[in-house]
Amino acid sequence: MSWGVQGVEVHFGKVTALRDVDLALPPGEVRVVVGGDGAGKTTLLQVVAGSLRPQSGEAAKPPAARIGYLPASSGIYPDLTVGENLDFAAAAYGVSGQPARERRRLLLTRAGLDGVERRLGGELSGGMRQKLGVIRAMLHRPELLVLDEPTTGVDPISRRGLWWLIAHAAAEGSAVLVATTYLDEAERAAELLLLDRGRVLASGRADEVVRGMPGRLFAGDGAPAAEDARRAWRRGRRWRLWCPDGDADVGSAWQAASPDLQDAVTVALLQEGLDDGEGGVA
Amino acid sequence: MRAMIVKEFLQLRRDRRTLAMMIVLPIMLLVIFGYAASFDVSRISAVVVGAQAKNFSQRLKAPFSLVGTYPGQGAAAARRDLRDGKADVAFVTGGGSTLVFINGADLFSARAAETAVARLSAPGADMPRLQAELKKVLPPGAEIKLVAPVPPRVKILYNPGLKTTLVMVPGIAGVILVFVGTLIASLGVVRERQAGTLEQLAVMPLSPWDVLIGKIAPYFAVAAIDLALVLAVGMWLFGVPMRGSWVLLILGALLFLFVTLSIGVLISSVSQNQGQAMQLAMLTVLPQILLSGLIFPLSSMAAGVRWISYLLPLTYFVQISRGEMLLGQPLRDLWQPFLYLAVLGLVAVTFAILRFHRLLNPSQGLGAPRRVQSAEARP
Numbered sequence: 001m002s003w004g005v006q007g008v009e010v011h012f013g014k015v016t017a018l019r020d021v022d023l024a025l026p027p028g029e030v031r032v033v034v035g036g037d038g039a040g041k042t043t044l045l046q047v048v049a050g051s052l053r054p055q056s057g058e059a060a061k062p063p064a065a066r067i068g069y070l071p072a073s074s075g076i077y078p079d080l081t082v083g084e085n086l087d088f089a090a091a092a093y094g095v096s097g098q099p100a101r102e103r104r105r106l107l108l109t110r111a112g113l114d115g116v117e118r119r120l121g122g123e124l125s126g127g128m129r130q131k132l133g134v135i136r137a138m139l140h141r142p143e144l145l146v147l148d149e150p151t152t153g154v155d156p157i158s159r160r161g162l163w164w165l166i167a168h169a170a171a172e173g174s175a176v177l178v179a180t181t182y183l184d185e186a187e188r189a190a191e192l193l194l195l196d197r198g199r200v201l202a203s204g205r206a207d208e209v210v211r212g213m214p215g216r217l218f219a220g221d222g223a224p225a226a227e228d229a230r231r232a233w234r235r236g237r238r239w240r241l242w243c244p245d246g247d248a249d250v251g252s253a254w255q256a257a258s259p260d261l262q263d264a265v266t267v268a269l270l271q272e273g274l275d276d277g278e279g280g281v282a
Numbered sequence: 283m284r285a286m287i288v289k290e291f292l293q294l295r296r297d298r299r300t301l302a303m304m305i306v307l308p309i310m311l312l313v314i315f316g317y318a319a320s321f322d323v324s325r326i327s328a329v330v331v332g333a334q335a336k337n338f339s340q341r342l343k344a345p346f347s348l349v350g351t352y353p354g355q356g357a358a359a360a361r362r363d364l365r366d367g368k369a370d371v372a373f374v375t376g377g378g379s380t381l382v383f384i385n386g387a388d389l390f391s392a393r394a395a396e397t398a399v400a401r402l403s404a405p406g407a408d409m410p411r412l413q414a415e416l417k418k419v420l421p422p423g424a425e426i427k428l429v430a431p432v433p434p435r436v437k438i439l440y441n442p443g444l445k446t447t448l449v450m451v452p453g454i455a456g457v458i459l460v461f462v463g464t465l466i467a468s469l470g471v472v473r474e475r476q477a478g479t480l481e482q483l484a485v486m487p488l489s490p491w492d493v494l495i496g497k498i499a500p501y502f503a504v505a506a507i508d509l510a511l512v513l514a515v516g517m518w519l520f521g522v523p524m525r526g527s528w529v530l531l532i533l534g535a536l537l538f539l540f541v542t543l544s545i546g547v548l549i550s551s552v553s554q555n556q557g558q559a560m561q562l563a564m565l566t567v568l569p570q571i572l573l574s575g576l577i578f579p580l581s582s583m584a585a586g587v588r589w590i591s592y593l594l595p596l597t598y599f600v601q602i603s604r605g606e607m608l609l610g611q612p613l614r615d616l617w618q619p620f621l622y623l624a625v626l627g628l629v630a631v632t633f634a635i636l637r638f639h640r641l642l643n644p645s646q647g648l649g650a651p652r653r654v655q656s657a658e659a660r661p
Contacts, residue, residue, distance in 0.1 A: 046481075049485050050485055051481060051484045051485045063487070064485060064486065064487040065487035067485060069482065069485040071478060071481040071482055072478075073477070073478025073479070073481065074478065075478060075479050075481065075482030076479070077477060077479055078477055089486075092486045092487065092488055093486070093487065094487075
């Protein structure tokens with residue numbers, strides 16, 4: 001069965017956190033929601049996980065006992081040990097017996113936490129805490145696994161370990177939704193959803209999002225002219241210039257460039273800003 | 283330094299509860315100490331029994347306040363009236379000198395009663411002077427013999443030495459339960475909120491009752507051990523008696539503990555951080571210590587303040603613990619404190635459960651969404 005949301009709207013007073021958002025979460029797949037600060041990622045995940053009821057729209061989700069959720073704060077008790085944190089989750093979700101003990105051991109090993117079972121949650125490094133949060137969320141083999149920025153602030157090695165766990169959960173049949181600010185993580189997901197100020201700017205497979213980018217993209221070594229500044233941004237040592245009109249003449253200093261997901265996302269955000277009469281992203 | 287001062291002012295301005303506490307607390311203390319903190323007993327309730335009861339009661343003056351005259355009853359009924367809390371003093375008339383029973387469990391009323399009874403018998407001590415005065419105004423040879431009234435025999439019941447410890451220890455047991463129940467339990471939920479684990483609890487398959495009882499149970503166990511220790515030390519070290527029923531005392535203590543823990547958890551669920559929780563808890567603990575009758579007698583408080591006492595759970599636990607330990611009151615005399623404690627418990631636990639529902643249910647609640655608003659949905 002596929003979980004997800006349809007036509008979801010969430011408002012906090014006058015602030016719109018989500019506007020008409022659709023998202024399907026089929027079992028065995030990892031879907032990623034990307035967006036900057038204040039995009040509405042956490043709000044969407046809370047609606048999907050069931051901790052927030054939207055003002056309109058529908059959310060299809062399994063019962064609470066079959067949902068695994070990692071909040072942005074990791075949800076780890078700092079004054080309980082690694083083992084006690086897992087014991088609490090196991091008891092709350094009614095997981096017990098020999099198979100459960102074996103799963104717990106397996107997850108601890110795969111997360112690289114098997115040697116720190118007696119360490120307090122508050123004494124763990126950021127990466128370890130996030131990994132503990134992820135294995136706590138997937139301990140009971142949830143049908144729906146919702147992870148809010150599990151890799152934010154985590155070193156590259158730990159990020160790799162976390163993604164191994166996430167892929168493992170999907171391989172076990174869980175529908176997985178991950179919020180992230182890292183586009184390389186979005187590229188490895190089956191599909192992504194790009195949010196900005198509660199609105200969906202783009203969705204689909206990463207290559208579809210790239211192919212769907214409007215206009216043309218150019219790369220150059222020099223800074224853009226003042227009138228082009230709102231459509232230009234730096235990438236590494238070079239500049240990117242986006243032209244909504246595919247036939248525009250940008251001069252010989254600019255060469256046509258093949259966009260990747262980062263370019264496509266930047267263009268989507270840029271286009272949104274230009275439509276709203278705001279400045280560029282450089 | 284200026285930057286630091288400005289920053290502190292800004293933070294203080296945003297922390298409205300602390301600001302309110304800084305204003306409310308001094309006013310509250312002033313009102314309490316002004317109107318309630320009084321050891322003066324202006325009214326001593328009295329019953330008069332025995333053959334001369336009617337005659338005697340007509341002669342009773344302030345500070346005694348007659349609550350009953352029973353000529354047909356004797357010393358046993360007088361003792362019962364004192365135990366049941368109907369009167370502070372009982373006069374047993376007839377058969378020679380009057381016998382006065384004073385309830386020693388109410389320390390300040392007892393001391394005031396002792397003084398007032400001594401004053402009642404004072405004319406007897408003045409007899410030679412009166413005789414001399416009369417001799418001056420009477421014709422020579424005439425003689426009037428004044429008969430001095432027999433001074434009453436005073437017997438202080440329940441706390442013959444009027445020891446403060448005997449009266450305080452049963453009440454202090456309640457104060458300890460308030461500290462564990464309200465002050466410490468008030469940190470329970472707010473700790474979850476600050477650690478970011480409340481959001482986690484909200485999506486777990488736990489009902490608000492599961493969370494509430496789970497939160498209360500450990501404190502309940504620790505407070506029960508505390509209570510046992512306090513009572514044991516009070517009895518062995520200070521000689522506090524246990525004249526009533528252990529079952530009633532334990533029932534009262536458990537009921538009281540349930541009320542204080544529910545208040546603690548309720549405070550925790552409405553607080554945003556541990557500082558706020560402690561402030562709110564202090565706002566409920568302080569009046570309980572000062573207005574429950576533990577230190578200052580309820581009868582000495584101004585009526586405008588006394589009604590606050592009747593809203594405080596410790597008021598009723600003090601009545602139950604003193605009633606059982608010192609007076610040995612039966613349930614028939616204590617049903618009111620038991621009933622009021624039960625009502626307060628029901629109110630506190632209902633509010634706590636409602637708050638838990640709001641915090642843990644998927645809604646536009648106060649826990650997660652508010653955090654979302656600040657973190658994600660800022661325009």
